[in-house]
Amino acid sequence: MAGTYEATSGGYGGDVTVTVTVTDDRIVSIEADAADETPGIGDEAITTLIDRVIQGQTLNVDVVSGATGSSSGFLAALALALEAAGADVDALKEKEAETVEEVETIQSQTTDVIVIGGGGSGLAAAVSAHQNGAKVILVEKMPRLGGNTILSGAAYNAADPGRQESIEMTDLERETVETIIAEEQADELVQSWQATLAEEWEAYKASGATYLFDSPSLHKLQTYNGGDKTADPVLVDQLGDQAYEGIEWMESLGMEFNDYMFTVLGGLWTRAHQPSEPLGTGYINAFSNYFDENADDMQYFLNTKATDLIVEDGKVVGVIVESNGEKVELRASAVVIATGGFAANEEMREEFNENWPSLADIKTTNHTGATGDGIELGQQVNASLVGMSDIQLLPMGDPETGSLSGNIEQGVQDRIFVNSDGLRFVNEGERRDVMTKALFEQEDALMWTIVDQHSYPTGDTRNNFNETIDELVAAGRAYEADTLEELAELIGVDPANLVATVDEFNQAVDGTIEDPFGRTLFDNKIDIAPFYAAARKPTVHHTMGGLQINAAAQVLNEDGEVIEGLFAAGEVTGGIHGTNRLGGNALADIVVYGRIAGANAATSLTAE
Template sequence: MAQVIVVGGGLAGLSAAHTLLERGANVLLLDKQPFMGGNSTKATSGINGAGTQSQQALGIPDNSKIFFDDTKQSARELARDDLIRVLTGRSGDAVNWLQDKFGLDLSKVSRLGGHTQPRTHRGSAQFPGMVMTYAQMERLEDLAVSNPERVKIKKKARVVKLLKDEQGAVIGVEYTVGGKSEIAYGPVILATGGYAADFTENSLLKKYRPEYYNLPTTNGDHCTGDGQKLALEIGASAIDLEKVQVHPTGLVDPKEPDAKVKFLAAEALRGVGGLLLDNEGKRFVDELQHRDYVTGKMWENGKFPIRLVLNGQASKEIEWHCKHYVGRGLMKRFANGYDLAKEIGISPEQLKKTFDDYNVVIRNKKDPFGKKFFQTEEWSMDDYFNVAIMTPVLHYTMGGLEIDAESRVVGKDGKPIPGLFAAGEVAGGVHGANRLGGSSLLGCVVFGRVSGDSAAGYLLQRLGPLAEKAAGRLGAVAGHLGGDASATKSSEEKKAEEAPSGGNAFSVEEVAKHNKKDDCWVIVDGQVLDVTNFLPDHPGGEKAILLYAGRDATEEFNMLHDPKVIPRYAPDAIIGSLKK
């Protein structure tokens, strides 16, 4: 079968690609980043699912109807019943698919804000978004090596135009890679993400929510609304572009409090019982309310800095996250409440009163702020605490391209544009006015799979007899651009899987000398890496590596990555081994 072009290598694009392969279609995946993954790798709370194997094992009485009602309430006046029905109705299958096809551990289930049942799935370690995305990414990259006639991946490939035929059907893309313009043919699935880091000259964020334009963001700088703009140029319809979610809990780095890009504090931290306290050590909100509500209460209360406080029970429940945040200097551990009170700048008696008042709430299940779900253990000044400073941050864009229940992009005439599909954050209307925590990864997987199904069916039914004709019409354009009408495997994807052994041996003292941005070495599992040139391409940003410049980064690295990451993505960085 001919190819489908997937634009974007985050979880939505990867889920679409794997579904296309399951349906017999070939895949050309184009990603403008040097590494696939996108914002999906940053998702920290988990993926929602109703009626899953994990829920059944835990005796959780959830189903798609309950999930539908929760989502519709969150979406409020902008609820699209058709899209919500797809999102929630296929949620259980999506989670089970990840577990069965990719062997993922999604056995832990928690309740996030706005959910009436625990349904947000994650495993015992690592960020769930990273685990899910890497599993799909590595499987697809392996297929690109073993079966290149079925899977082709091009990174640092920026799509600049969607191509249409005389009837208005999308038949391919024009893109740039390696300084050259090229053309590829086939129906197109857009999975390019949102626009919550769109600080460009033609910013969608500035146009539709100018009051948010100067807020910090959790998004990578690649989230500039590319897919939305490409589709709008050819007559697509947009929906809810003014609906931009400001997440209440962005982590403030005490060393860089004004940094534009913030690391997100997983909503699961509040889901396991974390409290939000203002600068007087007082609660002011139901921590498990919808994100926009909590954000509004933070601004209304106005007593910054606001801290997210986890006691011992909550910390143990989500230990891996706490350890990671502490390691990055974004969270601090306190031995007891007296030390915490000193940090806040209040008396121990004042903090104890907050804890005592909350303990009464836990016992009576009556909260003045309306909270309904509580951890069982009461709060004590003699407990230990993990604490981080919070600030509202740009996080997610609910608006985007209008799609129907089959992930087909709708034109301004109200009809689907033939050959054009969208999945993930680029698609609007799925979450209405406010997205529930845990539904971003779900939207990527569900609509990634729906778009893959729809595009494969479209390719089989309609595009097959047109492909040769389309290629003939556009062949002259391809020749003029100096491109190749068929996608070919890039040199990056032909790199050997095995890393060089590195014959040199370095002492810890020698590595420690290379601790600056323009001269950065790190140690991982006894190997010495010169990551200076890799810093700008690191999906987690430069800072994540620079924290360990000149030091051993093994523990932090292994918390987040599979051992195959270095030989696969940075084999040239290995310069030797550590002297024994």
């Protein structure tokens, strides 16, 4: 029946109210009140779903990856409203989407720099190119900017003595530095990092300082060693040297970071910076604001997929994009590929996977657009691919969705992992691949993260994904108890085992015993109620392989030669992380190499 109808259902952060206007046979408009959904994530997901439903005249739409709760709540409320209107909701859930003719299509045009991909690295490249004198067009195949960056926990690794001075260094961390200095290295550049680190370390000890030591040299060595020494040392060198400059650059664009620093999962050191805004919204907002302020010279187009590179006389001179079903030619003096990885492309994961059991049934933390498009574009011009089998899994996926939301850890030091027997099974400060492989060996590949009041002083304390612990407990995604025995009963593990496990961990924190798993990262005991637990499973997170680049972020061909006019940045590239990426290095990679790619793409204009 034609008219306007309203209904409400539970979303991720609270109730989602949907108002839908229909004719006798069409959905005309949809409005949603979702004030409690995460800014930049849940609200953007709902906007995306509104577009899909109206354009396709169907409820047969997929939830938006990374915003499952918001998506499900919206779709449930919409179904109730349509049911009140007398619509056949079951039929709408089965109906194939209608093909809708769009009115506006991008016109063929020429600019200085074209950036393919509107996630963090693409936006960084676009802003950097403009700051270096270029006019920019950015194309993004998805209906919103942000990519994986906006869904991320947003931790950014950089040595930062100013912020790290408030952190007390432990004896075990001192031993870690000395072990890294003594480790045998074959590469001359890596050896130079060790020599520099040795000098820095001696100066630090001579000063009598007790705060946490860190430096770009230590960051480089942990990155290189953490990827099994397979990364390109030249790229790692640049990442370590420019990581903190990237923090300063983001701050110059209006982004704010908290003074508090932490150790992110698999980060190996307390050098992760935490943005003041939730998740990755701070990065995307800063870049988007810059676009808005420079709209005369910068444009971006959504729902626009790059399908082919245009090559003339061996040089990339533009891109063919598909806009509303039409092929459009965009030309430029340089092109930057920044399309992200392929963690959401199951077929591609299986093609290149050599190190894991089948990944066919493993969910991913990534957004749905992370399908390897940029790698396929690079292959059109004979680009060299490196490290394609290096696919990173995390042990921290939501059991239902694979996303990182619901993760109750606040940092590595104050939490443990236990299996279905209530027993620890791995060093929780280890590399991500080591932890995930150990988790696969546990029953149902499932574990429980255990924390206490040190992580959540109050019920409204938020995790790194902008969720309060009270919200997670109310939603059944986390469990709370006043004793470890009660917590064990709630999660179905042996109470005696859990109590003994926590007691042993606390003794290791005290230094009374050596940790049985070799863990070196500690802060507080787990000894103050309330105690919390949340279930986690393996999830596909990052693809370290991709297009081979040099220090100028130029893409190389299979003969090791520069492909003129083509640059790349972010997860679409390979060679920076090796076999395993340290937690917190992705955002540093995005910013550092996005800046480099954009600047050099712009500089190439004056070199012609």
